[in-house]
Amino acid sequence: MTTEIDGATEHEIKIQLSSTTQVKLFASMRSQELAHFADTLKGMFGLADYTVNPENRKNVTDDYYDTSSLTLFRDHSLLRVRRDGGNPKIVAKSMLSQAQGEFKRSEYQQESSEPALQSEIVNNFHTMALKAFPDLTSAQFEHVLKVTNERHNYLVEKPGEKYRLSLDVYFFTNPKTGRTSNQLFEVEVEALTHLASQKIGNIKGNLARALGRFSYSHDSKFETGVKRMRIDRPNWSQWIFEAGQTGALSWTSLIVGIAGLLVGVIGTWATMTD
Known part of the structure; x- marks a missing residue:
């Protein structure tokens, strides 16, 4: 293991756009240069008081693990392996609070290598479970969901405040059956500084006023995928x-x-x- 993050707090907003807004956003994203599209985002999301700059575009694959009875899913927690071009990362999250699309979660993260990761999988993620899920150190974890995501990241800033705005275009796969979902779209805004976490409500208000028709996400991608792919239903x-x-x-x-x-x-x- 080369990098570890223990017990950090993640604070973010997740929203679902209306079909009309999605079409406009997709058309702009595919046709405009990154800098121009950043200006489009600034106007569309009510971010006139902030600077908005492109950060990166990543192809992200997330493999989620849970017990056969979906203990983590039912507890609003998650255990995933993320691959986004570098070393795989093992991530565990547990819900601290949630209200109208606003998620606060504790986060544990380990950067790994493929050989070390395979050892962790064989050993049921025992190292991570000891930190994040001490009640599940003897649990058997299995691969329950895969998310394939094209993520476009933008940095949103003003003095003392820094956020990452992510546009996610993704689909789910049930690894046991191979069945996939239709393509989905989600916007995430994550606070990157302490002041940003305190002020994230302002961003949330700007989005609500600017977007008009939209809905707050009530579930994480993991929870949405389990429900949409009916993995939580009896076989x-x-x-x-x-x-x-x-x-x-x-x-x-x-x-x-x-x-x-x-x-x-x-x-x-x-x-x-x-």
Whole structure:
């Protein structure tokens, strides 16, 4: 391990744009030079009092791990491995507070190498669990979700305040089935200084006034992905198979199981077409 961040506090805003705003933003992002697009963001997001400059563009892959019963998901926590062009990073986060798209989370981070990472995976992330999830040091973690993200970062600043505004274009993959979601879009604004954390409400107010039609994100990407890909739903087909193998399947339970499977299939189709 070369870099560690223990117990830092992350403070950010997450919002979902209306379809109309997304189309305008996409068109501008693809057609304009970075500096010109920064000016577009400044006007669109009500940031006239701040300087807005392009920072970087990254292709980010996040692999999320949880227990088979989704303990971290249900506790609004997460354990992920991020790859964005450098060494992989193991990150653990736990929710401290949340209100209207505003997230405060504790964060533990370890920069790793691929060989060291594979050792961590085999050992169920024991080193990270000791720090971030001491109640789960004996838990078995499995790969439950993948997020593929094209992230465009901009620095938003004024004296004493510094934020990172990220435009995320991403989709989910269920690593067990290979099924993917449609493309999604999210805006994140993260406070990078102590004063910025105190003043992030001003940024939030500017966004609300400037954007008009939008919605606050109520979940992290991990939680959204688990719900959208229906990973938190029972696997009825697997249940029917296992019950049949053990002879525990009655005609009544078979009918109930098939009905549940059909509901799951219909729900999955609806999710893929929304």
